[in-house]
Amino acid sequence: MNPIVDEATDVGYQRPRDPVELWLARQWQHVLGFGVGIRDDFFGVGGNSLDAALVINGVLEEFGIQLPLNVMTERPTVAALAALLREQNARVTGPLLTIQDGDGSKPPLFLVHPVDGQLGVYGHLAQALGDEYTLHGLQAAGFWAGTSPLDTVADLARAYLDAIRAEQATGPYLLGATTSAAAVAHELAVLLGDEVRLLAVLDDDLLEPAPGPVSSDPVEALAVWRAHDLVPEDTSVEAAERMLRVRQSIEDAVRGWPPRPHPGVLDLFTTASGPSTVDLPAAEVRVHECAPDDQRLAVALRELIG
Amino acid sequence: MRRRIADTAREVPGVPALIGFDEGLAENVLAWREFGTAVESAAQALRTALDGDERPCVVVLAANTPAAATGIAAALAAEVAVFPLNPGAPQAERDALLRVLGRRFGAVHLLDDEQRPHRVELPHSDHPAHPDHPARPGGDVAYLLATGASTGLPRISARPGPLRYDAARTPSLVIRQTGWRSGQRQLIAGPLYHAAPFTAFVDAILDRNTVVLAPFFSPQWTVELIRRYAVEWVQLTPAHMREILRGADPDPADFASLRAVLHTAARCDADTKRGWIELLGPERVYELYGATEGIGVTLARGDEWLARPGTTGRGVLTQVRVLDDRGAPVPPGTVGTVFMRTPQRVGLADYLTGHAVRTTPDGFATVGDRGRLDRDGYLYLEPREHDIINVGGEKVDPDEVEAALRSHPAVVDAVAMALPHQTLGSVVGAQVVLHPDVTVRRAELAAHCGRRLAGYKIPKQFTIVDKIPRTASGKTQRWRLTPDHPDDHPDHDGGATRQ
Numbered sequence: 001m002n003p004i005v006d007e008a009t010d011v012g013y014q015r016p017r018d019p020v021e022l023w024l025a026r027q028w029q030h031v032l033g034f035g036v037g038i039r040d041d042f043f044g045v046g047g048n049s050l051d052a053a054l055v056i057n058g059v060l061e062e063f064g065i066q067l068p069l070n071v072m073t074e075r076p077t078v079a080a081l082a083a084l085l086r087e088q089n090a091r092v093t094g095p096l097l098t099i100q101d102g103d104g105s106k107p108p109l110f111l112v113h114p115v116d117g118q119l120g121v122y123g124h125l126a127q128a129l130g131d132e133y134t135l136h137g138l139q140a141a142g143f144w145a146g147t148s149p150l151d152t153v154a155d156l157a158r159a160y161l162d163a164i165r166a167e168q169a170t171g172p173y174l175l176g177a178t179t180s181a182a183a184v185a186h187e188l189a190v191l192l193g194d195e196v197r198l199l200a201v202l203d204d205d206l207l208e209p210a211p212g213p214v215s216s217d218p219v220e221a222l223a224v225w226r227a228h229d230l231v232p233e234d235t236s237v238e239a240a241e242r243m244l245r246v247r248q249s250i251e252d253a254v255r256g257w258p259p260r261p262h263p264g265v266l267d268l269f270t271t272a273s274g275p276s277t278v279d280l281p282a283a284e285v286r287v288h289e290c291a292p293d294d295q296r297l298a299v300a301l302r303e304l305i306g
Numbered sequence: 307m308r309r310r311i312a313d314t315a316r317e318v319p320g321v322p323a324l325i326g327f328d329e330g331l332a333e334n335v336l337a338w339r340e341f342g343t344a345v346e347s348a349a350q351a352l353r354t355a356l357d358g359d360e361r362p363c364v365v366v367l368a369a370n371t372p373a374a375a376t377g378i379a380a381a382l383a384a385e386v387a388v389f390p391l392n393p394g395a396p397q398a399e400r401d402a403l404l405r406v407l408g409r410r411f412g413a414v415h416l417l418d419d420e421q422r423p424h425r426v427e428l429p430h431s432d433h434p435a436h437p438d439h440p441a442r443p444g445g446d447v448a449y450l451l452a453t454g455a456s457t458g459l460p461r462i463s464a465r466p467g468p469l470r471y472d473a474a475r476t477p478s479l480v481i482r483q484t485g486w487r488s489g490q491r492q493l494i495a496g497p498l499y500h501a502a503p504f505t506a507f508v509d510a511i512l513d514r515n516t517v518v519l520a521p522f523f524s525p526q527w528t529v530e531l532i533r534r535y536a537v538e539w540v541q542l543t544p545a546h547m548r549e550i551l552r553g554a555d556p557d558p559a560d561f562a563s564l565r566a567v568l569h570t571a572a573r574c575d576a577d578t579k580r581g582w583i584e585l586l587g588p589e590r591v592y593e594l595y596g597a598t599e600g601i602g603v604t605l606a607r608g609d610e611w612l613a614r615p616g617t618t619g620r621g622v623l624t625q626v627r628v629l630d631d632r633g634a635p636v637p638p639g640t641v642g643t644v645f646m647r648t649p650q651r652v653g654l655a656d657y658l659t660g661h662a663v664r665t666t667p668d669g670f671a672t673v674g675d676r677g678r679l680d681r682d683g684y685l686y687l688e689p690r691e692h693d694i695i696n697v698g699g700e701k702v703d704p705d706e707v708e709a710a711l712r713s714h715p716a717v718v719d720a721v722a723m724a725l726p727h728q729t730l731g732s733v734v735g736a737q738v739v740l741h742p743d744v745t746v747r748r749a750e751l752a753a754h755c756g757r758r759l760a761g762y763k764i765p766k767q768f769t770i771v772d773k774i775p776r777t778a779s780g781k782t783q784r785w786r787l788t789p790d791h792p793d794d795h796p797d798h799d800g801g802a803t804r805q
Binding site for chain 1: 729730743745747748749750752753755756757761762764765766767768
């Protein structure tokens with residue numbers, strides 16, 4: 001009785017697809033007070049002209065780009081505004097990018113990118129954990145013209161260690177990664193030693209199912225990514241080529257890496273069909289079985305973060 | 307009152323007067339014979355005990371129990387002023403109310419469960435009597451009611467007595483127009499210490515009705531009680547109505563016996579209103595606007611409301627005028643202060659607490675509500691001034707925001723309130739109760755509001771809570787939720803605060 005029908009159903013959370021969208025989504029979160037997807041309408045979720053001015057000012061400070069004052073009415077979504085910023089050569093270089101600002105009540109989580117080197121999938125994790133959690137991400141190098149990826153786990157871990165120390169000088173540290181590049185987080189944990197309070201490894205599929213094997217041909221790969229809304233519409237073949245190069249270098253780095261034992265606990269979050277072990281030595285491995293889209297991952301992780 | 311109860315007990319001795327429930331929810335039926343005897347002996351005992359007291363007043367801890375109901379009836383029969391007190395009132399509030407009574411009455415007694423009075427020792431007050439309210443000349447007080455719960459300031463208004471049964475006036479004509487019938491079975495769903503349930507109870511006793519007294523409100527149980535006892539008449543608050551729609555999944559057949567639902571107390575959101583009109587048909591849903599002070603009433607039946615959504619109806623034996631700040635009438639459609647005048651007024655309902663009812667020289671009175679009339683004399687109320695949220699000069703009605711939030715499938719309940727904001731003065735904040743095991747993005751709640759409301763009305767902050775504090779009549783006490791100090795909510799980058 002009295003059914004409630006939403007005339008325009010929620011588009012649902014849509015995660016950022018590139019570093020510019022990631023940065024912009026977090027800027028919006030900062031201004032609006034809650035996390036947004038890349039297709040949420042700025043004014044439709046309560047942003048006003050003062051808020052818009054704050055976004056424009058943030059863009060000026062970060063990128064040195066002065067946007068027209070009415071830009072938010074013209075481009076009221078993260079996706080649309082990010083496209084404009086990319087047109088104006090905005091670059092978001094890492095390695096450390098904040099995915100979500102929490103309220104300061106929880107210790108921050110440092111998340112190493114998956115095998116593609118990007119951080120967008122962690123948008124799902126931020127949504128699941130809630131607004132009070134702070135999530136920093138470590139993004140791979142090599143996405144912009146004239147930059148090149150790092151190609152050993154040692155180099156990646158060293159670069160990320162410096163970035164983490166710059167953000168937070170001393171432990172305890174809470175680290176996380178997905179299985180596809182868990183070796184980097186594992187090596188980071190070994191380097192940080194007893195300052196590590198959490199090393200969480202998440203099955204990639206728990207955050208977002210992969211659309212199948214990635215073609216080594218940039219045109220083919222780009223077509224698949226576009227079809228699954230994994231890259232911005234304006235992504236060029238050259239950019240796709242660089243993305244493949246980053247992915248290849250991370251795959252190579254992880255494949256050739258001989259892991260050293262981690263003296264602490266490793267918390268493995270996996271699906272029922274996923275691997276119940278991981279090829280990373282630790283003093284103790286705890287397995288948490290979850291399913292995509294259920295609350296168990298967030299519930300267990302919240303408990304571990306404390 | 308005493309005579310009327312005695313007559314009823316003699317004439318319809320076997321008819322149930324009161325159906326109450328004990329702590330285990332076991333049914334406890336008092337037929338008129340027993341109820342009459344209990345009231346008579348308690349009233350006699352009360353008269354004896356209070357004999358010699360100068361201007362006594364009794365306070366009943368008005369839980370919805372047969373004992374409290376009997377105590378109230380006994381005090382009315384004994385013609386001793388009675389005040390139904392919220393048994394759950396915090397000590398400080400209780401003390402404040404008792405002090406107010408102490409200033410006005412020579413002796414204040416608390417009635418126990420056996421209807422025995424115990425004199426309350428009141429702390430000495432610096433204000434022996436309010437200068438504006440010297441000992442009342444003539445006329446006795448039948449009962450006193452606390453009002454103004456939503457403002458946080460306890461007020462007490464007095465109803466002159468004694469109460470008499472008058473076939474033409476019990477209950478008032480306006481209540482009779484809502485399908486009330488003498489001897490009916492009626493459900494008291496709200497607490498007896500609130501005006502509408504209390505007066506419905508008093509009228510029921512005078513009118514030989516059978517009262518089903520629900521000890522607390524639960525959506526499913528309310529439906530069950532109506533069905534089980536074939537209840538004919540019930541007064542509910544919009545919050546009750548909303549919770550029943552949401553929580554009890556009622557079937558029209560459950561309400562086959564009902565002649566009318568009357569709702570009062572707070573404005574009813576349109577979804578809830580339509581839901582009930584759908585359930586009962588427009589002829590069985592009534593909305594009454596009238597302050598506890600009794601300065602007049604308007605009534606809107608469901609079909610009138612459908613024709614003029616949002617109206618609280620037309621005056622019943624009441625003239626309604628909307629005046630501007632200088633006291634001049636405003637044209638239809640223009641908002642001003644709502645004044646009413648009624649010949650039914652039984653005497654000036656006065657405040658013990660010095661709050662004045664503003665009146666005009668020709669006898670129109672207002673409690674300060676704002677509203678407008680349409681050309682046909684239908685009244686539309688504006689939200690009360692203290693509830694309005696001012697967002698950079700734009701006025702936001704929290705009821706509207708709450709209705710938008712509640713229309714989201716994940717949301718059970720919501721309250722909107724002002725939050726301090728550096729630039730805009732205030733912005734809208736919301737506390738939201740979600741269905742169990744449901745999560746929802748704050749952005750989605752905001753977007754949902756954005757599809758229904760202007761941008762400045764969209765809450766800038768959402769806090770997910772387990773429960774919204776409400777009074778038993780379902781009013782939200784927003785003043786309890788709004789932070790007193792802006793410092794409590796530090797401003798991040800001049801933008802929204804978050805929790």
